[in-house]
Amino acid sequence: MPHLLSITDDEVEILINDVLDQYGYDFTGYSRASLKRRLVRIYALDKHVSFAEYRYKVINDPIYFKRFVEQITVNVTEMFRDPSFYKALRYKVLPNLGTYPFIRIWLAGCSTGEEAFSMAIVLKELGLLHKSLIYATDINPVVLEKAAEGMFPLSQMKQYSENYIASGGPKDFSSYYSANYAMAKFDPELRKKMIFSTHNLVSDHSFNEFQLILCRNVLIYFDRDLQFKVLQLFDNSLESLGYLALGTKETTDFSPISKNYKRLESEKIWRKTS
Amino acid sequence: MENKTALIIGGSAGSLDVLIRVLPDIDINIQFPIVIVVHRKQGTDSILSDLLATKTTLRVKELEEKETILDGCIYVVPSDYHLLIEKDYTFSLDYSEKVNYSRPSIDVTFQSAADIYKDRLVCLLLSGSNADGVNGLIMVKKMGGKAWVQDPESAQVSYMPAQAILKANIDKVLKIEEMAGYINALTSY
Numbered sequence: 001m002p003h004l005l006s007i008t009d010d011e012v013e014i015l016i017n018d019v020l021d022q023y024g025y026d027f028t029g030y031s032r033a034s035l036k037r038r039l040v041r042i043y044a045l046d047k048h049v050s051f052a053e054y055r056y057k058v059i060n061d062p063i064y065f066k067r068f069v070e071q072i073t074v075n076v077t078e079m080f081r082d083p084s085f086y087k088a089l090r091y092k093v094l095p096n097l098g099t100y101p102f103i104r105i106w107l108a109g110c111s112t113g114e115e116a117f118s119m120a121i122v123l124k125e126l127g128l129l130h131k132s133l134i135y136a137t138d139i140n141p142v143v144l145e146k147a148a149e150g151m152f153p154l155s156q157m158k159q160y161s162e163n164y165i166a167s168g169g170p171k172d173f174s175s176y177y178s179a180n181y182a183m184a185k186f187d188p189e190l191r192k193k194m195i196f197s198t199h200n201l202v203s204d205h206s207f208n209e210f211q212l213i214l215c216r217n218v219l220i221y222f223d224r225d226l227q228f229k230v231l232q233l234f235d236n237s238l239e240s241l242g243y244l245a246l247g248t249k250e251t252t253d254f255s256p257i258s259k260n261y262k263r264l265e266s267e268k269i270w271r272k273t274s
Numbered sequence: 275m276e277n278k279t280a281l282i283i284g285g286s287a288g289s290l291d292v293l294i295r296v297l298p299d300i301d302i303n304i305q306f307p308i309v310i311v312v313h314r315k316q317g318t319d320s321i322l323s324d325l326l327a328t329k330t331t332l333r334v335k336e337l338e339e340k341e342t343i344l345d346g347c348i349y350v351v352p353s354d355y356h357l358l359i360e361k362d363y364t365f366s367l368d369y370s371e372k373v374n375y376s377r378p379s380i381d382v383t384f385q386s387a388a389d390i391y392k393d394r395l396v397c398l399l400l401s402g403s404n405a406d407g408v409n410g411l412i413m414v415k416k417m418g419g420k421a422w423v424q425d426p427e428s429a430q431v432s433y434m435p436a437q438a439i440l441k442a443n444i445d446k447v448l449k450i451e452e453m454a455g456y457i458n459a460l461t462s463y
């Protein structure tokens with residue numbers, strides 16, 4: 001069992017600095033408790049024999065570093081996670097955006113794509129998919145490759161179908177995929193309106209103006225300063241009267257942008273007022 | 275940095291009744307936070323903290339991400355996230371893989387808290403049907419903290435505390451009616 005004693009706090013800082021110097025990936029604003037847990041996990045998974053050897057490998061082996069980034073980020077996700085959130089999208093947010101000629105949506109930290117396909121399903125059912133574009137980004141290129149395939153484990157479909165129904169989904173969820181061995185292959189039609197691309201929220205800039213930005217369960221990994229910086233990036237990327245959606249335990253409260261946003265009652269969705 | 279004390283209580287099946295019986299007897303002047311990590315169904319968060327709040331005059335709340343941990347406050351971990359503790363005594367939530375089929379996992383929080391509070395940490399493991407929390411208690415002991423468990427004989431489901439007694443070096447095995455007394459005495463610890 002990996003435990004937190006295998007790496008010291010100082011060694012965590014050393015690795016973070018190495019990764020910044022060597023590769024330009026900046027993890028300095030990440031919450032240390034989670035980062036340390038991930039670093040310890042990689043240490044055990046990859047059977048490193050000492051911190052020195054671990055460090056050497058990260059600095060000198062770019063292929064290993066790719067794996068390192070893949071493993072240091074937490075990529076757990078679900079389709080229609082938090083059904084009440086998707087219900088609010090379906091009944092409140094998207095019908096409003098439906099009056100626009102064109103809908104641009106940014107999913108920041110989209111992981112393996114479950115969120116993007118959920119979004120596309122709701123858009124399709126509202127008759128909006130044809131005039132929407134979903135930009136799905138993540139720091140981790142490996143998850144994006146998976147996302148683009150639109151295949152998710154068949155074993156999850158029961159749970160996802162329940163989530164979908166609870167979120168107000170009117171159809172038979174299984175009509176959206178075909179079984180392919182252990183995987184559910186989603187309707188390629190849904191994939192057509194998605195663009196997958198790497199984007200690092202820490203260092204990359206705004207790249208478009210959107211009517212809706214979703215960034216769920218990503219800010220929890222950042223310290224307060226970095227959260228505020230990223231919220232500012234979202235503010236710069238959101239049209240007036242656009243919507244910003246965060247994870248169930250995340251908030252714009254206390255941040256400098258909060259004064260320009262009004263929350264939709266019970267969900268973690270805010271509308272930009274000015 | 276000053277050394278802070280904390281009490282973390284972990285539990286699963288059968289632990290809610292214990293909390294309901296123990297909370298009313300906890301002294302309102304305790305000088306440390308109490309963090310409660312219990313397994314439960316998703317989406318039942320406010321129900322649990324509201325219920326526990328009716329049992330004590332101490333402040334009970336579902337903890338929030340990056341919130342500063344205050345003495346004399348009882349924090350409940352939200353469902354479906356792991357809880358980690360930061361060096362500056364704030365909470366971080368984490369949505370990583372389940373541990374012991376659980377999220378929140380008691381092991382994850384016990385271990386993270388042990389890393390921060392070291393020998394000033396007390397962890398109490400209650401009734402439950404899996405072994406989540408046992409590895410956490412082992413780490414707590416390694417860092418010099420104290421490991422307490424509910425007396426398996428008094429537990430609705432004895433597996434969790436019994437496993438802890440088997441595998442970790444437990445400091446105290448407590449009956450439900452003894453718990454509040456030991457907790458109140460921690461103030462001067």
Ligand SMILES: C[S@@+](CC[C@H](N)C(=O)[O-])C[C@H]1O[C@@H](n2cnc3c(N)ncnc32)[C@H](O)[C@@H]1O
Pocket residue numbers: 073074075076077078081108109110111112115137138139140143199200201202215216217218221247369
């Ligand atoms: C827990 S997942 C959340 C997935 C999905 N949004 C959800 O809520 O189910 C967090 C994602 O954020 C990504 N991430 C972490 N740091 C990032 C950064 N600096 N820029 C962009 N994405 C990042 C991770 O790679 C991971 O895929």
